[in-house]
Amino acid sequence: MRTERRLHRLEEVLRHRQPDLTVVMENIHDPHNVSAILRTCDAAGVMRIQLLYTTTEFPDIGKKSSASAKKWIECRRFSGVEDCYRTLHGEGYSIFATHLEESAKSPFEIDLTRRIAIVVGNEHEGVSSEAATLADGILQIPMFGMIQSLNVSVATAVILFEAVRQRICAGHYDKAKLSGDELARTLNEWAMKE
């Protein structure tokens, strides 16, 4: 009985997963932030993310309480921007980096229902100039205050949940995006996790 309810729950979550929405974390070092971003990704239905660590080690998030989100998100590691972007472009993603610049677009004004990868950067330095230059577009959240930036996990959440809002409106959570085979295979993997 318990197993059946559990499987049902896992399948429900998989039916809501959005394989066409992904995140690239570039050199984010604070485990609180990594942890909060993974939790937000899980809630938004993100299936897989890219850990792009060119200058720092991937932080140890194993001991954080919300590290449990990590269990349900596939993480791919890259150590170079070009390699990461080539892979994502090969999979059909448009790549948008968050960066402060004149040509930046508001996430409220662009179509986030497309196949898209959002690049978020280091707490102190933001997204690297290489990651910004090679991206297909630049995103900037409109801000009206004295402080000219947001916490990186907050900024990621604002963009991902704008994607969620647009995708709810467009019916993207109404039926499974994974193929029958992928869904069955992933369900099987997930069921083994506990």
Place this chain on the structure above:
Amino acid sequence: MRTERRLHRLEEVLRHRQPDLTVVMENIHDPHNVSAILRTCDAAGVMRIQLLYTTTEFPDIGKKSSASAKKWIECRRFSGVEDCYRTLHGEGYSIFATHLEESAKSPFEIDLTRRIAIVVGNEHEGVSSEAATLADGILQIPMFGMIQSLNVSVATAVILFEAVRQRICAGHYDKAKLSGDELARTLNEWAMKE
């Protein structure tokens, strides 16, 4: 010259302030979260927040780097829900608490351009049942993952920036909401801060 540019910047921020959008933080104890929420409030144009601490002390955020946002947000302290809500109702706010329950509405579906106070709760226990029961409505962010909650500073940001999105569409940042007198008085106070 420098002073003039500075005054111009302060006035620009004050012209975007939204005195009809406010937050109640109930017993949030982690200084990282308090700090991230203040920074998000500043960016969204929130002018004043309520610190409702019924069970814990107000955390010391003085030493955090982003504590600088605190300088630009007026904080009122309350130690009881009734007192806090009476004050807000007296000022014309509708009070919406974030809480997991059947009757909850999605922030994407309600009008956040109205005069509104958003109540966010403690990291472990969420909003108290008193704060939920006495609120005018309950908000819940749609979530599609395995983990059934978001970090509190992330949840606050998702709701506040949905308010920002709605308010940009409705032209709320296009002209000052503060009266000429309030604007001049606050500008004077702010100019003294540095």
